[in-house]
Amino acid sequence: MKRLHKAMTRIVGVLLMALMMVPSGLKAETTEMLQTSKITGVVTDDFGEPIIGVTVRVKNAQNGAVTDVNGRYSVNAPKNATLVFSFIGYRTQEVAIKGKTTVNVTLQEDSQMLEEVVAIGYGAVPKRDLTGAVSSLKSEDLLKTNPVSINQGLQGKLAGVNVSQSDGAPGAGVNIQIRGANSFTTSTEPLYIVDGMPYSVGEAPATDYGTKSKNNPLSTISPQDIQSIEVLKDASATAIYGSRAANGVVIITTKSGAEGKAKVQFSANFSVAKSVKTIDVLDACDYANYQNERKANGWLFDGLEYAPDSFTYPTVGRWDDIKEPDPETGEMVVVGKKYKPSPQDFRNGFELNGQMFYGSRWQDQIFRTSFSQDYSISVSGGDKKGSYMYSGGYLDQQGIITNTYYKRYNIRANNTRKINDYIELGANISFTNAENRLARTNTETSGLITSAISYDPTLPLRDPEKESGFSENNSTGLSNPYLAAHNEKNVLLTKNVFASGFGVISFTDWLQFRQNLGYSYSYDERNQYYNRWTSSGRPSDGLGIKNDQVYESLTSESLLTFNKKFGVHAVNVVGGFTYDKVMWRSKYLRSSKYPSDGNEENNIGAGVEGREMTSDRGRSQLMSYLVRGNYNLLDRYMLTFSFRRDGSSRLSPLDRWSNFYSGALAWRLSDEAFIKSLNFFDNLKLRISAGQTGSQSVSPYATRTVLTAKDNNYPFAGSLENGMAQNRYNAAAPTLLSWETTTQYDIGLDASFLNNRVNLVADVYYKKTEGMLMDKMISWMSGFKQIKANFGNVTNKGVEVSLNVIPVKTRSFMWTLDANISFNKNEIGGLQADHFIPDLVWGFNNVFLMRNGHPIGTLYGYVEDGFYDNEAEVRADPYYKNATDAKIKSMVGEIKYKLLCLQRLTH
Numbered sequence: 001m002k003r004l005h006k007a008m009t010r011i012v013g014v015l016l017m018a019l020m021m022v023p024s025g026l027k028a029e030t031t032e033m034l035q036t037s038k039i040t041g042v043v044t045d046d047f048g049e050p051i052i053g054v055t056v057r058v059k060n061a062q063n064g065a066v067t068d069v070n071g072r073y074s075v076n077a078p079k080n081a082t083l084v085f086s087f088i089g090y091r092t093q094e095v096a097i098k099g100k101t102t103v104n105v106t107l108q109e110d111s112q113m114l115e116e117v118v119a120i121g122y123g124a125v126p127k128r129d130l131t132g133a134v135s136s137l138k139s140e141d142l143l144k145t146n147p148v149s150i151n152q153g154l155q156g157k158l159a160g161v162n163v164s165q166s167d168g169a170p171g172a173g174v175n176i177q178i179r180g181a182n183s184f185t186t187s188t189e190p191l192y193i194v195d196g197m198p199y200s201v202g203e204a205p206a207t208d209y210g211t212k213s214k215n216n217p218l219s220t221i222s223p224q225d226i227q228s229i230e231v232l233k234d235a236s237a238t239a240i241y242g243s244r245a246a247n248g249v250v251i252i253t254t255k256s257g258a259e260g261k262a263k264v265q266f267s268a269n270f271s272v273a274k275s276v277k278t279i280d281v282l283d284a285c286d287y288a289n290y291q292n293e294r295k296a297n298g299w300l301f302d303g304l305e306y307a308p309d310s311f312t313y314p315t316v317g318r319w320d321d322i323k324e325p326d327p328e329t330g331e332m333v334v335v336g337k338k339y340k341p342s343p344q345d346f347r348n349g350f351e352l353n354g355q356m357f358y359g360s361r362w363q364d365q366i367f368r369t370s371f372s373q374d375y376s377i378s379v380s381g382g383d384k385k386g387s388y389m390y391s392g393g394y395l396d397q398q399g400i401i402t403n404t405y406y407k408r409y410n411i412r413a414n415n416t417r418k419i420n421d422y423i424e425l426g427a428n429i430s431f432t433n434a435e436n437r438l439a440r441t442n443t444e445t446s447g448l449i450t451s452a453i454s455y456d457p458t459l460p461l462r463d464p465e466k467e468s469g470f471s472e473n474n475s476t477g478l479s480n481p482y483l484a485a486h487n488e489k490n491v492l493l494t495k496n497v498f499a500s501g502f503g504v505i506s507f508t509d510w511l512q513f514r515q516n517l518g519y520s521y522s523y524d525e526r527n528q529y530y531n532r533w534t535s536s537g538r539p540s541d542g543l544g545i546k547n548d549q550v551y552e553s554l555t556s557e558s559l560l561t562f563n564k565k566f567g568v569h570a571v572n573v574v575g576g577f578t579y580d581k582v583m584w585r586s587k588y589l590r591s592s593k594y595p596s597d598g599n600e601e602n603n604i605g606a607g608v609e610g611r612e613m614t615s616d617r618g619r620s621q622l623m624s625y626l627v628r629g630n631y632n633l634l635d636r637y638m639l640t641f642s643f644r645r646d647g648s649s650r651l652s653p654l655d656r657w658s659n660f661y662s663g664a665l666a667w668r669l670s671d672e673a674f675i676k677s678l679n680f681f682d683n684l685k686l687r688i689s690a691g692q693t694g695s696q697s698v699s700p701y702a703t704r705t706v707l708t709a710k711d712n713n714y715p716f717a718g719s720l721e722n723g724m725a726q727n728r729y730n731a732a733a734p735t736l737l738s739w740e741t742t743t744q745y746d747i748g749l750d751a752s753f754l755n756n757r758v759n760l761v762a763d764v765y766y767k768k769t770e771g772m773l774m775d776k777m778i779s780w781m782s783g784f785k786q787i788k789a790n791f792g793n794v795t796n797k798g799v800e801v802s803l804n805v806i807p808v809k810t811r812s813f814m815w816t817l818d819a820n821i822s823f824n825k826n827e828i829g830g831l832q833a834d835h836f837i838p839d840l841v842w843g844f845n846n847v848f849l850m851r852n853g854h855p856i857g858t859l860y861g862y863v864e865d866g867f868y869d870n871e872a873e874v875r876a877d878p879y880y881k882n883a884t885d886a887k888i889k890s891m892v893g894e895i896k897y898k899l900l901c902l903q904r905l906t907h
Contacts, residue, residue: 171406235691284359662691
């Protein structure tokens with residue numbers, strides 16, 4: 001980009017020099033008659049490189065000159081005159097001659113002219129004119145680490161933006177939080193805007209085994225297609241999007257063509273991934289000793305005598321007889337010998353199945369070194385009447401767990417065309433096809449990683465005596481990890497289409513109408529099959545599951561923009577109407593007991609037991625009126641105001657509509673005389689904002705009592721008939737269900753100094769979400785357990801600091817340092833009582849507690865207080881007397897707790 005800029009400046013300079021050649025001569029003759037002297041010099045840039053075509057004129061006079069190809073100029077001027085140097089893209093500079101005959105000048109790039117334009121809601125502004133808290137990330141910064149997804153490219157790049165991934169599997173969904181979580185009952189995901197239109201892909205189908213609850217829209221877009229990403233964080237920036245922007249807004253602008261010849265770009269990235277370390281577990285020898293000790297302790301506990309020969313692993317390895325019933329007599333006869341190893345045998349090694357065996361390292365059977373490849377190609381170009389950009393890509397990301405992967409194919413087309421001076425049309429369309437094979441890693445007792453760290457290390461990988469050919473341990477309920485990795489099928493197929501178009505009518509150069517249309521289609525299909533060699537499929541002779549979902553959204557936006565300058569006043573006003581409609585449908589099929597594993601779930605009707613069939617569909621609508629005004633006085637004092645009125649079909653008719661406001665002030669202190677006199681700041685701006693956004697994150701039918709088909713039989717006409725009944729576990733219909741609101745205040749400071757070599761952005765914010773949409777417990781006498789209601793609040797307050805430094809900047813080398821840090825404090829209030837988040841991990845339910853005055857996600861549990869050292873300490877425990885056979889009494893050597901009540905561990 002720098003080279004292109006330099007080349008363009010040279011071309012423009014030569015043209016300007018040619019145009020001004022004759023006038024310069026005439027002016028020279030005039031100044032000579034005024035007894036002037038000849039002033040010469042060289043004009044260079046920050047890198048010391050000469051600038052061609054710089055206009056050099058005498059202030060308050062008509063004569064001037066233009067620099068040549070070497071940056072030199074010559075002009076006649078009075079000895080006490082002032083020279084004015086100006087050129088496109090550089091700051092205009094005035095230099096007093098003061099009797100000198102040589103005046104050399106270094107021009108500084110004009111950050112205001114060269115600085116990027118930042119996308120905001122329904123428009124764009126120069127970054128220096130922002131009044132709200134907005135963080136930007138350009139394509140070159142996103143791609144520095146060669147990320148395979150936008151999510152990876154965002155991690156750690158923007159202050160106040162937390163990108164987390166709950167699963168390390170390839171293609172796994174991510175969670176993006178902006179300035180903390182606003183709720184613990186609904187989604188904290190921000191609103192995504194792609195090329196000016198809202199973009200969502202719905203949730204991925206979830207099943208009983210191996211779930212993936214969230215599809216992140218960013219995973220469907222190739223990082224190579226991104227031009228810029230803006231994150232709107234404060235209410236001033238987000239309120240224009242109303243109820244959809246309570247969690248912040250992520251605006252993505254994809255690449256487009258530029259005027260000129262067609263440009264072809266190709267990129268290929270390769271990466272290698274490996275597990276840094278495995279979990280330390282007992283090796284086969286230690287495991288065998290542990291099992292022997294465990295068995296001995298069991299005998300002691302029961303008061304029984306034990307014989308060393310009865311241990312699972314004998315003190316000395318021996319050959320035991322293999323006995324089977326005689327087919328004729330039924331008596332047990334010896335048919336062979338089998339070696340029964342001692343614990344020490346696993347340390348020394350012994351022959352098993354024709355090779356030395358030291359025990360199995362099951363984690364090595366499922367982890368691998370994975371390789372990924374990412375290809376992208378694009379063609380772009382344009383002319384004065386329009387532009388085009390076509391791109392395609394292929395990603396093959398292998399997981400570090402064997403037999404897992406994420407494959408994505410994507411194509412994109414962006415086009416714009418000017419019909420005439422008044423009408424412009426544009427269309428963007430993208431298609432993504434992805435296949436994601438996952439391992440079952442998110443269950444505690446039967447997941448693949450759990451099996452790998454818990455499976456018996458004394459068992460070999462293969463066992464020729466088993467029907468499967470691999471070792472099995474049916475008593476634990478765990479699958480052989482290798483078998484599970486290759487025989488548990490969990491594949492998610494995804495297809496996404498996103499299309500948007502616009503038409504612009506420019507009535508004048510300051511008034512235009514824009515119509516936007518957007519359509520998003522997402523199809524997700526999850527196919528699962530667990531054959532009879534896995535722990536899930538063994539009890540039922542194969543288990544198959546098919547689950548798919550279709551998600552569609554339609555958006556229409558009609559906007560009128562007024563943008564005009566009146567002397568030192570600049571006014572920009574946007575007003576309009578938007579309409580959004582979301583539709584979805586899904587179905588779920590499940591069966592078990594298959595005659596064979598050959599067809600897997602592809603013929604799900606072949607399963608003769610455990611058949612389940614369900615389906616669902618729904619829709620919701622959102623209508624909005626909006627207006628935003630920006631006022632700029634003297635390019636120094638800036639005011640922003642926005643208003644939006646939203647109406648949602650998800651809420652109660654009486655509270656369906658709500659208004660959301662925001663306002664912001666900005667003062668560019670660096671343009672004030674008392675700051676200019678310091679000659680230190682290139683830019684210094686103070687920002688203050690306040691506003692309110694909302695949320696409608698409830699089920700589209702939350703305000704209605706749901707009738708559910710159940711296995712209830714009713715006597716009718718002398719027989720029992722299946723019918724409909726209110727499910728008492730469903731919530732009652734609330735008569736009033738209104739908006740969840742988030743109010744936010746922000747104070748920010750933008751500072752640049754040392755010729756824009758140091759750039760600082762700092763913000764302090766306070767954000768409070770009230771009237772949270774949650775389930776409220778009600779009396780069972782109502783016939784229901786709960787009702788959806790507005791109560792409770794969450795407060796977030798924090799500080800964000802971003803720093804950009806350019807320590808070295810030369811013609812051939814530039815060193816840039818970027819750093820950011822943020823602090824956020826989260827607190828819950830207004831709850832009726834403690835709220836648990838149940839079933840986070842099977843077997844460890846309710847370990848996270850929501851309590852007034854504490855942050856979201858506080859971990860609660862018993863507080864460890866050492867160990868029981870002797871029997872007296874055990875009997876002194878007040879709970880010892882209440883222990884029964886159902887609750888085994890504590891024993892010497894076990895963990896002792898300070899209090900057997902809930903205590904906060906960490907947060």
